[in-house]
Amino acid sequence: ETGVTQTPRHLVMGMTNKKSLKCEQHLGHNAMYWYKQSAKKPLELMFVYSLEERVENNSVPSRFSPECPNSSHLFLHLHTLQPEDSALYLCASSQDYANTEAFFGQGTRLTVV
Amino acid sequence: SQKIEQNSEALNIQEGKTATLTCNYTNYSPAYLQWYRQDPGRGPVFLLLIRENEKEKRKERLKVTFDTTLKQSLFHITASQPADSATYLCALFSGGYNKLIFGAGTRLAVHP
Numbered sequence: 001e002t003g004v005t006q007t008p009r010h011l012v013m014g015m016t017n018k019k020s021l022k023c024e025q026h027l028g029h030n031a032m033y034w035y036k037q038s039a040k041k042p043l044e045l046m047f048v049y050s051l052e053e054r055v056e057n058n059s060v061p062s063r064f065s066p067e068c069p070n071s072s073h074l075f076l077h078l079h080t081l082q083p084e085d086s087a088l089y090l091c092a093s094s095q096d097y098a099n100t101e102a103f104f105g106q107g108t109r110l111t112v113v
Numbered sequence: 114s115q116k117i118e119q120n121s122e123a124l125n126i127q128e129g130k131t132a133t134l135t136c137n138y139t140n141y142s143p144a145y146l147q148w149y150r151q152d153p154g155r156g157p158v159f160l161l162l163i164r165e166n167e168k169e170k171r172k173e174r175l176k177v178t179f180d181t182t183l184k185q186s187l188f189h190i191t192a193s194q195p196a197d198s199a200t201y202l203c204a205l206f207s208g209g210y211n212k213l214i215f216g217a218g219t220r221l222a223v224h225p
Contacts, residue, residue, distance in 0.1 A: 004156075040121070043157075043202070043215040056212065090156050101147060102213060104156030 003027045006091050006105035014113055015081060021108045023074040023091030031097040032074040034066060035090040037107070043090065049074060050097040081112045115140040117216040119203060125222045126193055134188040134219045136203035141214075143205035146179055146186050151200045151218065160201075161188075193223045 034046040048056035049068040065077040092102040145164045149157035163170045163179045176189040200218040
């Protein structure tokens with residue numbers, strides 16, 4: 001275990017559903033990230049929070065909405081997704097923003113039907 | 114345009130041999146480069162970090178080189194074992210973009 005926990009591990013949702021992904025870290029890290037990983041493609045950075053402030057939003061559609069209520073928790077709220085949003089969603093944390101190794105969670109395998 | 118390229122074809126080698134994986138990049142000046150291992154359905158796990166002023170880094174059976182002139186990093190696993198079979202990702206930290214950027218990864222299969 002890396003110290004970063006994601007729930008749920010698997011999620012199947014319809015295009016009209018609303019769901020949330022949860023990420024938790026108790027490593028004392030200051031930065032947390034959401035990545036999307038599609039088959040045979042590089043990890044795509046979606047959002048970055050540093051000290052609970054959002055510092056990066058890589059042109060992600062508004063149907064993805066992040067929330068960072070404190071330094072240990074990160075959420076990704078999902079609504080009206082499309083089938084092409086099906087992917088592995090990975091949460092990561094690092095001591096500081098983007099200058100140290102990243103610790104990843106196990107990911108949430110999302111299928112949009 | 115900026116690119117990070119890893120061999121998209123799987124690398125198949127015999128147990129006991131040395132596996133060498135390549136990471137090439139263009140139009141970046143990374144402050145450092147990292148290598149991660151990813152098993153199917155799981156998140157990447159950090160292996161090694163090498164800085165721009167370092168030529169080589171070792172950790173047990175792993176060795177990473179970093180050539181900023183060639184814009185290339187090589188990742189070696191010596192005395193490979195079937196348990197080393199996984200996808201290996203390189204990632205570089207771009208100071209200009211101030212973020213970690215990943216390659217698509219190379220799948221390694223070590224056969225007994």
